[in-house]
Amino acid sequence: MKPFGYVRATSLADAARAHGGRPGSAYLAGGTNLVDLMKLGVERPDTLVDLGGLLSTEVEATPDGGVRIGAGVRAADLAAHPLAGGRCRVLAQALLSGASAQLRNAATTGGNLLQRTRCGYFQDVSKPCNKREPGSGCGALDGVSRDHAVLGHSPQCVATHPSDLAVALAALDAEVEVTGADGTRTVPLDGFLRLPGENPERDTTLRHGELVTGVLLPPGAFGVPSRYRKARDRASYAFALVSVAALLETADGRVSRVALAFGGLAHRPWRARVAEDRLLGAQPTPEAVRAAVEAELAAARPLRDNAFKVVLARNLAGDVLGRLAAPRTV
Template sequence: MKPFGYVRAQSLAEAATAHGGRPGSAYLAGGTNLVDLMKLGVEQPDTLVDLTGLLPTGIEATADGGVRIGAGVRNSDLAAHPLAGARCPVLAQALLSGASAQLRNAATTGGNLLQRTRCGYFQDVAKPCNKREPGSGCGALDGINRDHAVLGHSPLCVATHPSDLAVALAALDAEVEITGAGGPRTVAFDGFLRLPGDHPEQDTALRHGELVTAVLLPAGAFGAPSRYRKARDRASYAFALASVAAVLETEDGRVTRVALAFGGLAHRPWRARTAEEQLLGGPATAEAFRTAVGAELAAARPLRDNAFKVVLARSLACDVLGRLAAPRQG
């Protein structure tokens, strides 16, 4: 491992200043992803800025009826919180689908969103990867790409985002609260995680020195029927081949509200806007679900080894929507 400096900041403002003034710096929170990447030589920060004890760890109501989740909240604590159980099932289900209990006890809300891809070419410094070393090429394009993206990828990168929590947050219309030397700002979740485009090395909308302080959930995130479903190669401790987070409300057999997001298919959670537009106001039937999800996935561009993901995602989404609609049908 490359030698590095260490800064134990006394405040978030001090941390942002320390990080922003060092081009090769990195923030350290739970460390469940960063430390592994440092051991592999993928991440080689000159300085670690320790955020221990600085990130908000509260889960509290906001004035508009929503909820603010501090970036330092542990995944296990959020999954066990009352708001994530009965009031927002998709959130708890997504959290409990990720990693092991031990990792959930260490991983933070902010760190979960900022974790980097598990692409084998990214994690192997002997292989070409535009995300790790811009301009070096993408080994997965013609290599082993079974686990890679089918939506939104570019000729420079076909990696997927590994977070389960992020898929649920995408479906819940969350916002991300950010702070840095330039002060606080809030970014819609859709604009926080990026598609690869021409700059796959840029995972998020964060500027150098900025850090995530909280996730904001709107009042509408609570109380609606919701569900998270994940397909993986083994029963636990595996990243998604495809996953679905869905919110669905119906009245008299028709869809009055719908939100659908896919995981495991793209560089960020894929919000299924086309499917949602087709479903809203229409019948909550199996045929309508198949048609709308099929229209969404028509944009897929599978690689040599992962066309099965399109079929898998379609089946998962239709099953989840059907189960959410069933109790509401007469």
């Protein structure tokens, strides 16, 4: 491991100054992803800025009826919290399907969103990876691509985002609260996590020195039938091959509200706007659901080893939406 400096920040403003003034710095919160990548030599920060005790661990109701989740809230606590996972099924299911129980007791909400891809070419410093070393190439393009993206990828990168929580938050129209030297701003999740484009080394739109301080859920995140389902290689402690987060509400036999997001298909959670537009106002029959999902997945560009993901995504989404459309679904 490369030697590094260590700063114990005394406030968020102090942390932002310490990080912003050091180009090679990194924030340390739960450390469940960063420390592993440092051991592998993938992350090589000059300085760690410790956020211990600075990030909010509170889940609070907001004046508009929504919820603010502090960036320091642990995954296990969020899944069980009466204001969050306790009344939002898709959120609880996504959290409980991620990692192991031990990691859920340590991993923070902010760190969950900021975790880096588990692409084997990214994690192996002997292989080319534009995300780890811009300009070195993408080993997965001509290599083993079973776990990689089928939507939104570029010639520079075909990695996927590993977070389960982020997929649920995408379906819930969550916003990310970020704080830096210039103050605090909120960013829609779609505008926070990036597609790779020409700069795959940038996972987010964070400016240097900014940190995630919270996640905001709108009032509409609650009281709507929702569900999360994840397909993976083994039943525990495995990242998604494909996952689906969905909300669906009907009135007079027609879809009055729908949100659908996929995990495991792209560099960030993939919000299925095409499918949603087709379903809104329609009767949620199996045929209508299948046609809507197929229209969304028509943009897929599978690689050599992962065309199965398109079929898997179609079937998972059909199952989840079908269950939500069925009478008495909760």
